[in-house]
Amino acid sequence: MHGTPSLPVRTKLAYGIGQVAETIKSTGFDIFLFFYFTQVLGLTGTLAGLAVMVALIFDAVTDPLAGYVSDHWRSRHGRRHPFMVVAAVPLGFAWFGLFMPPQSLSQIGLFFWLAGFAILVRGIMTLYYVPYLALGAELTKDYQERTSVAAWRGVCGVLAAALVVLVGLSVFFPDSAEFKNGLLNPAGYPKVALAGAILMSLAILISAWGTRDRIALLPKASNSLVRAPVREDIAAAWGNVSFRALFVGTMLVAVSIGIVQTLNMHLNVYFWQLSSSAIAFLAIGLLVGWPVGIMLAAPLHRRFDKKRTIIVAALIGPLAGNVAVVARLLGVFPEQSSPLFVPLIFSVLFVAGVAAGLAVISGASMMADVTQEHHFRTGRSQEGFLFSATAFTGKMAAAVGYLVAGVGLDLIGFPVQADPSQVTLAEVTRLAWLNLSACLFGFASACAYFFYGIDRARQEHTARELAAREALL
Structure with missing residues (x-):
């Protein structure tokens, strides 16, 4: 949409910093939490997967509720900022408590x-993150500027x-003579939890403070929105083909991510037999790839549009993320002593990171366009509800992925609290095949995205019509 003023860089940066809180939570869950409770504390894979699944289902159910309440909220501080501020400090306390179970708890304990604590963490995060995502869609109506806002969030x-x-x-889990892999040392987990708690709370407060000057310019809860029952909101959203495409695509990706995230650290420690320092180094490949994908999003959206990019x-993504595992299973991947071992893993992780960055930024920008079209069709500004609805299906599906992975660990007979040297070749091979099952869901998501129907011309036409309508009010 031409003629729309660009957002100040300071606003984009402040908004982007808000992503730090959710990333610390999600990365902490992926890297530390499941591994800590199974391999360090000895909780069975089935119970750990079930616990995470219960928390994710609770999280998924509260997402639409948080979006609905936020969309309807009326205050002098706007619809989004009050929820962001209220969640900041409680989230930090809940996150720290999650990693501090009393000693000698039974399996049920x-x-x-x-x-319990995963539900608490995710519930408070929902109170913050759903309004935060909706805020990002409301900051601008420009087609390319929305990609820029999403990119700042992605970089942060x-x-x-x-x-x-x-x-x-490297700091909290160094390898030592007692713990050849530092991740097996229980002393590091309270420290990393405390650091994460402080950073999450600060990031939320900084983001809310740095975007407070935009409150007066943001959409307000409309009278038509107040009168509409929830079933009409659901029916109107589902009637949008592009929303359905993102909804289903998110669901399929989430199952894949749930499986991969649950098994990722097990794969690093037992399949690849990497030390904690080597895991940190190789993760640079994925992390470097993300910003490359983020930076590529805007030019690719201009050249090919958002739909083709995300497909x-x-x-x-799934190909790059698993090609090294398949090669090793087939016996054609270099041995750990080979000088090609680390560079090859680094390379495939880099490509996977590029694909992940592209997909995340494209999806966020596409959903912002969907919320605009929904507003035009229904007359209701419901960024919170629509973003939360997609998050709902994503988390429900991820819950299934976590449970599948957790139960799968027990079904393949993978040991808990085991030293890597004690795990047999047959056990790590079964672990690798269990991880590869996630690829099918990743490929299926590409099929869902084919049905997305909003391109640049359609988005800009909708934006002009919506602006003209609002000018008459």
């Missing part, structure tokens, strides 16, 4: 501690992930 997220992986692993990313 560990299950309830993990499930990548930096936060790098902080968690590189600093978290290609959805196809490349």
Whole structure:
């Protein structure tokens, strides 16, 4: 849409910093939490997967509620900022408590501690993150500027992930004579939890403060929105073909991510037999790839549009993320002593990171366009509800992925609290095949995105018509 003023860089930066909180939470869950409760504390894979699944289902159910309440909220501080501020400090306390279970808890005790605090963390994060995502869609109506806003959020997220992986692993989990892999040392987990809690709370407060000057310019809850029942909101959203495409695509990707994230650290420690320092180094490949993908998003959207970009990313991501695993299973990947071992893993992780960055930024920008079209069709500004609806299906599907992976670990007989040298070749081979099952869901998501129907011309036409309508009010 031409003629729309660009957002100040300071506003984009402040908004982007808000992503740090969610990234620390999600990266912490992916890298530390499941591994900590299974391999360090000894919780079975089934109970750990079930606990995470319960928390994700609770999280998914509260997402639309948070979006609905936020869309309807009326205050002098706007619809989004009050929720962001209120969540900041409680989130930090909940995150720290998650990693501090009392000693000598039974299996059932560990299950309830993990499930209870995971629910608390995710519930508070929802209170913050759903309004935060909606705020990003409301900051601008420009087609390309929305990609820029999403890119700033993505870059800040990548930096936060790098902080968690590189600093978290090297500082809090150094390899030692007692623990050849530092991730097996229980003393590091309270420290990394405290650091994460402080950073999450600060990031939220900085983001809310740095974007407060935009509150007066943001959409307000409309009278038509207040009168509309929830079932009409759901029916109107589902009637949008582009929304359905993103909804289903997100669901399929989430199942894949749930499986991969649950098994990722197990794969690093037992399949690749990497030390914590090597895991941190190789993770740079993925983390460097993310910002490259983010920076490529805008020019690729101009050249090929958002739909084609996300389809290609959805196809490349699973291939790049698993080609090294397949090669090793087939016996054609270099041995760990080979000088090509680390560079090859680094390279495929870099490509996977590029694809992930492209997919995330494209999806966020596409959903912002969907919310605009929904507003035009229905007359209701419901960024919070629509973003939360997509998050709902993503988390429900991810819950299934976590449970599949957790139960799968027990079905293949993978040991808990085991030293890497004690795990047999047959066990790590079964672990690798379990991880590869995630690829099918990743490829299926590309098929769903084919049905997305909003291109640049359609978005700009909708924006002009919407602006003309609002000018008459």
